[in-house]
Amino acid sequence: MSVRSKGLDFSEGRLVQVLSNKIASLQILLENSENGQALTQLIKGLYPSEIAYLLQHLEEEQRRKCVLWMKSQFDAEILLFLSPSLRKEVVDLFDISELSRILMHLESDDVLSILRDLDAIHYQKALNDFPPEKSRFFLERLRYPQCTASSLMQSEVLIFPDHWKVIQALEHMRSYHTPRFYDVFVVDDERRFLGSIELSTFVKCQEEDLLSEVMTRSVHAIPMDWRQDEITFMFRLYELISAPVIDKDARIIGVITVDDVMRVIEDKVAEDFMHLGGIHASDFHKTVSKTSLGRLNWLLITVIDAVLTSLVIHFFEKVLHFKQGLIVLMPIAAAMGGNSGIQAATVAIRALATKELNTLNSVRFLWKEVSVSCFNGSLLGVGLGGLAFLWFKDIRVALVLGGAVLFNMLWAGIAGTLFPMIIARLSGDPALSSGPLLTTTTDVFGYGLFLGLSYFIFKF
Structure with missing residues (x-):
């Protein structure tokens, strides 16, 4: 049976083998071609994670050449799948205005993870090219302590007043850009967290139902100063998909989703594994x-x-x-x-x-x-x-x-x-x-x- 993942065909081999063949083709192309048109065709339809996998298996000069050819259509999500050392290497190939342009397409927590890899001078220059409101927002977020809920959360979150009906919430989501979500959060008039409605429950509700009537009140909210190890433990203990982050006044300021938690767990496992051998972090791609x-x-x-x-x-x-x-x-x-x-x-x-x-x-x-x-x-x-x-x-x-x-x-x-x-x-x-x-x-x-x-x- 033939299985396709956008630009990759797995019908005749396993995933690693297919990607290895793609890497070999890319290396030959980079050695022999002088234009980016063939490269565009080669990576057409690939996921950002697949492109990141290809990049990390290239030699440094090949990687530089490949990124420069891709600049005009570079997907910022590729950066999220690169190791920190490689991410910095790739980011350095963009000037500040180009970097700001591609970062505008990412969710807030992903933008912050990349900005934190930059030194203070470079991230300040990058933020200068953002709209003033977004620039102030990211500057404030960068002041939050790292390894806490406030640094892990994304600010794109669906919040509705408790007196709204289901139909009002649906119309709002249809009228505006809606972020990816797993739960709808319900607040009072002062934005204090009251409860949540799971997506599976939300789509089954009657349009005239009040959100306050269908929401679940026994929801685990995360204080903004919680450490990340406490957050991962809570997600595992209660099998959460997402959870709201609240400030000291119980107002929702963001949401943490399970993919963020999985990334924290993966990074922690890798870090502990390295520490067992007396290494602070992976140096696979370092000089x-x-x-x-x-x-x-x-x-x-x-x-x-x-x-x-x-x-x-x-x-x-x-x-x-x-x-x-x-x-x-x-x-x-x-x-x-x-x-x-x-x-x-x-x-x-x-x-x-x-x-x-x-x-x-x-x-x-x-x-x-x-x-x-x-x-x-x-x-x-x-x-x-x-x-x-x-x-x-x-x-x-x-x-x-x-x-x-x-x-x-x-x-x-x-x-x-x-x-x-x-x-x-x-x-x-x-x-x-x-x-x-x-x-x-x-x-x-x-x-x-x-x-x-x-x-x-x-x-x-």
Whole structure:
């Protein structure tokens, strides 16, 4: 069966393969053609997201050439599907008047997300080309704190007085440009939020029904200063499609829709995944120099880890000379602690992100992780200790390895649970507690425990 998505035909292949073929054709065209007419034909009918996918797979010079050819018909929605670094690269190819022109076609929340990528001088120049009323509006919105409901919402929202009839609301929507909507919001004479009507309910109502009679009052409104993680939790908890944003006087100032929330969730998941590897953000499209500098700070933590571990080993150097067989077993305790810590931290980070872990159950969760670490540490400590005894025929070596594995895994369980909780309490990103930071403590503690036990057992 043939399936088409505007300019793409999927009848003979999967989506990725079809897009890959399109990219190859585009690259050949950019190398050999000197006019944009063939390019126009190639991308005709494609969605903005599909064009963004093609652009991000081009080389920098090819991408520049492609965008310059597309300038006269460039769809601003393409910018929304590009990574932040690529978005800035593409935006820099437009002068301020051109940028202002294409941004006028976007919804307010999308315009703001692009303006925030610009420095103060450039976004001020861009706003100067907007109509005065819109310019003042965006300047005010840019003052709102980021990562809050006020910065995530879109201002295009359908609001009707409670004394209106359904027919009046319908006539209003027919007469004026209507934004995309999932709910109609009902307010009193002072614009204070009263309730909402779902779109599916609204189209079934009788024309003479009053909005106040058919609206739902038990609706979850979002205060404008709520953090985005609270918003995503509320959408998930109540399975919302959209929700109004209200100010301190309960007046509606905007609406947040599920596509905005999904984008926040996707960005957060990507950010946490990067933090697990000690990277602040994806550097896939950045230059070598910027990528190197961005990764260097976390590599320095690894250097500190290695230096501290070396100092611990040097401090107990005489123990290793006395019983050289310990050198073979030394990395085992640190490795077991590191893996155990990552397991505990991963569970804690996810539980914090989904609001399953909070102050009410934090002690119970910590006790559970300690119990799990103690059980697994005891089991593996006995097993590895027995293996060490069979290998070296020395009960003291078995006690050293078994004890070090037990205590380091116990510490790893505590650290892997507490670090994310403490960092979250300090309004930081819990994902930063994993990777190099957690590994540093388990490595140093693991080697210190192993060699300290060795010193105690073999010397006294």
